Amino acid sequence: METGGCFDCARKKRTSTDRAQLLVFGLIATLFILTVDMMTGGDGPVALLYGGVILLLGPLGRRFTVAVGIALAALACTAFCGGHIAVHDLHNSEAALFAVTLLVIGTATLLSIWNQTWRTTLAELARTLELSHDTVIINDQKDLILYWNDGAEILYGWSRQEAVGRSCQELLRTEFPEAEVWRALELRGQWSGDIVRTRRDGNRLILATRWVLRRDVDGRQVGVIESSADLTEQRRADLLIKASEQRYREIFDSAGFAIWESDWTEAIRISCLSRPTEINLRDWLAGNPEIVNAVLASATICNANEAAAILWGAASREALVGLNWNCLFMDCAIEPLAGMITALDEGATRVECEVQARALDGRVLDLVLRISVSSADAPWSNLLIMAADVTERNDARRRAEHAHAERAHGARVSMLGQLASSIAHEVNQPLTAIINYGKSAKRFLDRPEPDLRELGVCLEKILSNSTRASDVVARVRGLARKTSPETTPLNLVELIDETIGLIQREAQSHSVTIVRPRSSSIPTIFGDRVQIQQVLINLIMNSIQAMAGTTARSRELRIDMRASAPKFVEVSITDCGGGFPAEREGRIFEPFFSTKAEGMGLGLPICRSIVESHGGSIQARNNSLNGSVVTFTLPCSNQPHSAAAVATIS
């Protein structure tokens, strides 16, 4: 198995045959030296050669070395003793030589062991280099490859055999800043930086590399050791991120609607810090608008696009950077902005709110703001805000509402015209009574003995009838008034009864009986009193007119009420006036569609627009009594049309 590097290859190459060869050679040498030593009587310096044998046999192992050392020492002793049987034959020089021999053997043994230890350590280091993922290459001073680790094999695609001995530059086509590198190696003996190399398959690689100058024991340069790590993937990822950021910037800059980024770290900190723990943020901010102001004062704009500059009337995008929110929003925006702060605090990542703002050039703007919190860490540092200018939309809506109110008023006035005779009658009755009582009073007074009691009754009656007449006038005036719609809580039962009172006379003159069955508790509804009354009168009048052709006896008009689907009240007006033409049921709410000869067909469309602008719905169908049922619903909750509202989207 050939996996070794340069250092290790020496050892790995020691197959068992090599070891056997060494052993045999060692044995032969030992025998030769022993023989000579014996022949010379143990006096010769031949025994010194044992040291060489020990060193030779070193690679066979430490324990082996020790064993050999002991064995050879024994042999030297034997030879010496054999040559000097008689102790008295001993000369000083001979004894000294013997001592030196033993010393040499011992030293050689130790040296050999030490050498082994070193070799093991080096071998382990070499193994570490092998296992390293990074590439390690060692070149000599001629740029020929001396060492090529596993990492280099994998990364560059060249195997060890193919690489070792080849010119590194030629093999890998390294691109590097030559002048800088040589200078660094000269001055500091090392250089680290990024280089580009080409793999065997032609792909280019970016590597982070460190080159260290090799010097031999004399200090001469003998090559370079290199360690490199592959940066290609990381670089690619970096490029992608940069490209993505670039795209984001382009979208940000060129978007047709205002976008800006704002740092809210300080702002959120203030809003959280100031709040006592037992109150929730929403209530706290509601009660302390100055806190909201402080929060807004510490929120600054970091970056804005061109459209934002135009929106805010700034000279340039840069002019917006650094502005704080305080100077941009009107006082009435405090509430929706407080709602936005609360939503952010509660963890919403997207919040929408409608606010009134003041541009830098003084214009008042209606804006819908959409705020996004980034999901990266330190999210408050980069709030993304998009703003849509809805000033025009709101203006148009106001104009439409105004036009609608005008139309409704026109319809009311026309309706009043139709009711004129019955209204006149309503006023006439009390007037008649007043005249009668007045004349009666005169007669009572003209008597020889004035009847004061009767007089008193007459005067009382005059007063009560005057009130009755003025009530009718007031009710009519209410209907004729042209005002902008006002949403107030209404008692529907009371409103319907009042309406019935208004058209009672009309119903009577057409011999129509109005029935209003008692209903279980009806919740308060929200709406404009005048407009809802207009709807009721219109529908009732329609039914009365529809029943003109029915037999007088059976003309009944029913008004039912009930609480329907959560938060709505339903009112139904049922008659037996023939119903709607079968195919045309769906069209009766269309403008200018009329089944009546004199009708202009505007009443029902206006009823529908009034009901729908209140948030309800209206429908009509024929019933089983040969008549029609018109049903409309009105909401029980206050739904503001145009006031600022905060909506949390996520």
Place this chain on the structure above:
Amino acid sequence: MADKFVICVVDDDAEVRESITTFFRSAGIFVEQFDAAEALLRWPGLDQMGCLITDVHMPGVNGLDLQRKLTDHRRRVPVIMMTAYPSLRVFQEGRLLGVRAFLVKPIDPEQLLDEVKALLQAGSNRDIMSRQNDIR
């Protein structure tokens, strides 16, 4: 016929009815008041009715129907009709039914009184006036 001296007033509007009654009372004439034609027709003292003042437009049986019914039961008496909605048709119908006088609301009570007096004197009901005086 001497027994027929009661003047009846029929009108569904309470204030009108009451005020007419009060006026006649101030003039010294007592009237019976009814809130609906049906009430009059049910009245046990119907035989004593000498003159009728009635509203035309009422829910249920209206003034003209009342006159018709009275005619059918041969209880015709001089009738004065009051109306807030004067129309040619109503006049013509009334005429055919024998209505003597139509008054348009708001009515001048003096005029009403004069009509009543004229009707009573025109007919053979001179006794009514004296009977009225007796009551007073």
